[in-house]
Amino acid sequence: xxxxxxxxxxxxxxxxxxxxxxxxxxxxxxxxxxxxxxxxxxxxxxxxxxxxxxxxxxxxxxxxxxxxxxxxxxxxxxxxxxxxxxxxxxxxxxxxxxxxxxxxxxxxxxxxxxxxxxxxxxxxxxxxxxxxxxxxxxxxxxxxxxxxxxxxxxxxxxxxxxxxxxxxxxxxxxxxxxxxxxxxxxxxxxxxx
Amino acid sequence: xxxxxxxxxxxxxxxxxxxxxxxxxxxxxxxxxxxxxxxxxxxxxxxxxxxxxxxxxxxxxxxxxxxxxxxxxxxxxxxxxxxxxxxxxxxxxxxxxxxxxxxxxxxxxxxxxxxxxxxxxxxxxxxxxxxxxxxxxxxxxxxxxxxxxxxxxxxxxxxxxxxxxxxxxxxxxxxxxxxxxxxxxxxxxxxxxxxxxxxxxxxxxxxxxxxxxxxxxxxxxxxxxxxxxxxxxxxxxxxxxxxxxxxxxxxxxxxxxxxxxxxxxxxxxxxxxxxxxxxxxxxxxxxxxxxxxxxxxxxxxxxxxxxxxxxxxxxxxxxxxxxxxxxxxxxxxxxxxxxxxxxxxxxxxxxxxxxxxxxxxxxxxxxxxxxxxxxxxxxxxxxxxxxxxxxxxxxxxxxxxxxxxxxxxxxxxxxxxxxxxxxxxxxxxxxxxxxxxxxxxxxxxxxxxxxxxxxxxxxxxxxxxxxxxxxxxxxxxxxxxxxxxxxxxxxxxxxxxxxxxxxxxxxxxxxxxxxxxxxxxxxxxxxxxxxxxxxxxxxxxxxxxxxxxxxxxxxxx
Numbered sequence: 001x002x003x004x005x006x007x008x009x010x011x012x013x014x015x016x017x018x019x020x021x022x023x024x025x026x027x028x029x030x031x032x033x034x035x036x037x038x039x040x041x042x043x044x045x046x047x048x049x050x051x052x053x054x055x056x057x058x059x060x061x062x063x064x065x066x067x068x069x070x071x072x073x074x075x076x077x078x079x080x081x082x083x084x085x086x087x088x089x090x091x092x093x094x095x096x097x098x099x100x101x102x103x104x105x106x107x108x109x110x111x112x113x114x115x116x117x118x119x120x121x122x123x124x125x126x127x128x129x130x131x132x133x134x135x136x137x138x139x140x141x142x143x144x145x146x147x148x149x150x151x152x153x154x155x156x157x158x159x160x161x162x163x164x165x166x167x168x169x170x171x172x173x174x175x176x177x178x179x180x181x182x183x184x185x186x187x188x189x190x191x192x193x
Numbered sequence: 194x195x196x197x198x199x200x201x202x203x204x205x206x207x208x209x210x211x212x213x214x215x216x217x218x219x220x221x222x223x224x225x226x227x228x229x230x231x232x233x234x235x236x237x238x239x240x241x242x243x244x245x246x247x248x249x250x251x252x253x254x255x256x257x258x259x260x261x262x263x264x265x266x267x268x269x270x271x272x273x274x275x276x277x278x279x280x281x282x283x284x285x286x287x288x289x290x291x292x293x294x295x296x297x298x299x300x301x302x303x304x305x306x307x308x309x310x311x312x313x314x315x316x317x318x319x320x321x322x323x324x325x326x327x328x329x330x331x332x333x334x335x336x337x338x339x340x341x342x343x344x345x346x347x348x349x350x351x352x353x354x355x356x357x358x359x360x361x362x363x364x365x366x367x368x369x370x371x372x373x374x375x376x377x378x379x380x381x382x383x384x385x386x387x388x389x390x391x392x393x394x395x396x397x398x399x400x401x402x403x404x405x406x407x408x409x410x411x412x413x414x415x416x417x418x419x420x421x422x423x424x425x426x427x428x429x430x431x432x433x434x435x436x437x438x439x440x441x442x443x444x445x446x447x448x449x450x451x452x453x454x455x456x457x458x459x460x461x462x463x464x465x466x467x468x469x470x471x472x473x474x475x476x477x478x479x480x481x482x483x484x485x486x487x488x489x490x491x492x493x494x495x496x497x498x499x500x501x502x503x504x505x506x507x508x509x510x511x512x513x514x515x516x517x518x519x520x521x522x523x524x525x526x527x528x529x530x531x532x533x534x535x536x537x538x539x540x541x542x543x544x545x546x547x548x549x550x551x552x553x554x555x556x557x558x559x560x561x562x563x564x565x566x567x568x569x570x571x572x573x574x575x576x577x578x579x580x581x582x583x584x585x586x587x588x589x590x591x592x593x594x595x596x597x598x599x600x601x602x603x604x605x606x607x608x609x610x611x612x613x614x615x616x617x618x619x620x621x622x623x624x625x626x627x628x629x630x631x632x633x634x635x636x637x638x639x640x641x642x643x644x645x646x647x648x649x650x651x652x653x654x655x656x657x658x659x660x661x662x663x664x665x666x667x668x669x670x671x672x673x674x675x676x677x678x679x680x681x682x683x684x685x686x687x688x689x690x691x692x693x694x695x696x697x698x699x700x701x702x703x704x705x706x707x708x709x710x711x712x713x714x715x716x717x718x719x720x721x722x723x724x725x726x727x728x729x730x731x732x733x734x735x736x737x738x739x740x741x742x743x744x745x746x747x748x749x750x
Contacts, residue, residue: 026415120433127436
């Protein structure tokens with residue numbers, strides 16, 4: 001039993017990419033449930049405050065997060081070409097942008113809690129808002145930790161062209177986190193207000 | 194294709210101390226050992242869940258029985274359901290998938306061996322968490338207390354006010370943790386199937402078992418995750434004062450039902466598709482014919498996977514949804530019967546005109562065909578909304594889903610045990626004990642679950658602690674309990690067979706059933722690296738090609 005000469009060479013997809021796609025499908029289902037809960041409970045809170053009263057659209061921090069998708073994409077391109085300096089600076093910029101976004105979320109929560117008195121147990125809006133936005137922020141944080149690990153190795157000079165595929169798996173995750181933010185932004189700050 | 198293990202002549206291997214062996218098993222990342230660990234842990238919890246079932250049955254043996262208190266009874270049916278679904282059925286099917294998928298596609302391991310080990314231990318410790326509730330359920334203040342809110346923990350029962358102490362928390366955490374384990378395993382199976390196939394193993398040549406487990410893994414990704422999300426919400430309610438399912442703050446109990454059944458119904462198919470997978474391998478080998486309608490089988494499986502994600506609310510006809518929702522879910526539920534029916538016809542088509550060998554694995558598969566058909570028919574009955582209004586939450590429903598899970602999935606699993614045990618251990622299971630096991634279990638099963646439909650029709654509600662005499666339920670319940678004990682005896686015969694045959698069974702050799710898939714080309718049990726040289730395949734039945742070079746399948750592709 002052998003393959004005849006006429007058959008094309010045997011090639012299979014990269015397992016990292018397949019696995020990350022699987023994880024993204026699973027995570028999408030989790031986020032869907034939280035988004036459904038948010039939409040289902042819109043306007044059903046028995047007491048205030050309401051989204052319209054307290055939420056402000058976080059345009060600057062949204063731009064930060066979305067542009068980090070671009071920086072990580074080009075970081076990968078530079079790594080592929082072997083331009084390590086450019087890779088490192090764009091990768092670090094991604095981390096800074098992600099950090100800014102998390103800072104923005106923190107600032108918003110601080111304002112909501114201390115100025116408007118909205119906590120997770122105040123009303124249904126608080127419960128669903130902090131859960132959905134918090135779940136997303138948790139995913140950003142997890143991504144930040146992974147990005148930082150790569151950055152540490154990169155500063156130590158241990159990341160080269162042979163790691164391009166792994167970096168791409170991570171950037172796939174980061175794109176997903178950004179895409180989820182587009183949905184959360186639309187649901188919470190556009191439709192929900 | 195070289196098949197046997199590499200042996201080095203003149204080297205005498207000394208026995209290892211048991212601590213080393215234990216250490217090897219605990220730290221293993223080998224897909225075969227993890228598969229066996231999954232199966233062994235599932236068998237342990239099968240015994241525990243079985244004892245809980247017997248306690249339920251003894252309590253119901255006659256009216257006004259007080260074998261256990263009502264509180265204990267509630268804990269028993271909660272623990273029985275949770276254990277059997279999450280810590281028996283899921284792990285045992287994952288175990289077989291783990292063991293067989295890499296072997297069948299000619300791979301040396303799963304795509305992510307360490308993730309595989311991590312997933313197993315998550316699921317195992319999840320089970321331990323559930324049972325730790327017996328000790329820690331009431332915290333440090335008093336006697337232990339297991340969860341008692343039913344396996345679906347409808348709101349508001351799961352809320353702090355109605356489930357004080359920690360028992361529901363252990364339930365939530367156990368399901369969350371083992372759910373993450375399931376997602377890990379599912380991702381691993383998907384990546385293994387897509388990325389680890391040996392040369393020539395195109396998707397269209399994969400054994401059906403691999404295809405079906407692939408579909409199952411895809412379903413796990415979108416079916417288990419809603420449950421995880423709902424459990425996170427429940428934890429937020431219980432610990433952070435959230436209001437997701439708190440009706441007094443405007444929350445909705447019905448939303449929990451939706452979230453639970455968005456998981457709960459596809460879960461049935463997550464469990465039954467691997468059972469279909471066993472049948473699709475065993476029936477052809479014992480009918481001495483290739484599977485009938487391979488592409489249709491794959492298509493039907495994918496169709497089941499897709500349709501089954503939109504049937505969940507047929508569990509909720511009695512909560513008062515509007516008639517559009519009722520009609521939609523009734524129609525989708527009946528529609529699932531079509532691809533399932535196609536599968537049953539294909540298995541019969543495989544047997545038709547074959548030289549059928551009535552060995553024990555085949556007996557269990559034939560039992561499956563009859564019983565799964567009946568289970569499907571009672572399922573269609575309950576898909577009719579008015580009929581369901583009458584019988585929802587009655588013993589008719591209990592009989593129906595046990596017909597699916599025991600009469601279908603468990604029968605297929607027993608068939609799989611008898612079929613692949615020689616590969617896993619190198620020894621055959623005893624045929625005589627196997628026949629005893631089959632017939633005893635068959636009789637016990639039908640005594641219990643055929644009869645159980647009748648008290649349901651007579652109005653006996655499920656989860657009832659006891660009942661009044663004179664309703665015509667006493668004799669029926671007595672028969673059901675007797676059947677349960679016959680099943681228990683059959684399980685003991687099975688466990689005895691597993692142990693006795695491990696030491697005294699006849700040597701199996703590489704290929705005791707004259708089968709056609711790749712796992713039978715390597716030694717029994719296979720070496721750690723599975724195949725000395727990675728095989729290449731040219732058809733759906735690589736071993737047939739090897740055994741019949743004059744008439745290989747590859748000629749007809």
